[in-house]
Amino acid sequence: MKLFLVISLFLIPVLGFSQGVRIAQEAFHQANDNEAIVLDVREKWEIKNTGMALGARWIPISAIRFKKREWMVFLKTFDKKKVVYVYSRSGGRAAQVVRRLRKRGFKAKNIGGLRDWKKAGLPIKRVRN
Template sequence: MADLTQQEWASQLENDKDAIVLDVRTQDEVDEGYIPEAIHLDIHKGQEFIDEIKKLDPEKSYYVYCRSGGRSGQACSVMNSLGFKKAYNLIGGFSEWKGPSTQ
């Protein structure tokens, strides 16, 4: 897992042809706004979350965010343990996101 600053995350995401954005917040949080084209997988769903992660392509790059960076860090650790080598955590999460979003 790599913790990336907001600027690093946005820059790397923009230049990564294998990039997939993952939103690991609750549905209520997603309803308040999200980064466009993000896949929503609520980390609070435990085994269901892990089962959904296992369906993803481990060769892709995953840019993971939550509200403040804690849950997304946990999600990246889970992904690493499942064989994902490119999982990037957004430091500060969506609460500090300055890029495009739906709100």
């Protein structure tokens, strides 16, 4: 029983990590084929510090939460036939946005965090200003 517990504690983070990396790779390839949208929902200061996924669109979670009109205008630029892959720093805010997108009829998936994108070896765009 103890061995099972030890193995479980080891496998849970490993499996979670590999899923984020797999979804990031899926998002990158589908976005490159113009079949998906990658969306960064981190705040501006976070993007300045770490860059963002190459090709990603951006709207901060604060605008989604508190500027409904801006969020609705932004959503009108999305094609509902495409999957929207969302990421944040670690995936928590991305999960919130995925739920909002699904309520509006979008197909949406949570990549997790930018770290999953980086761990997958995918390109990052440095952002200035």
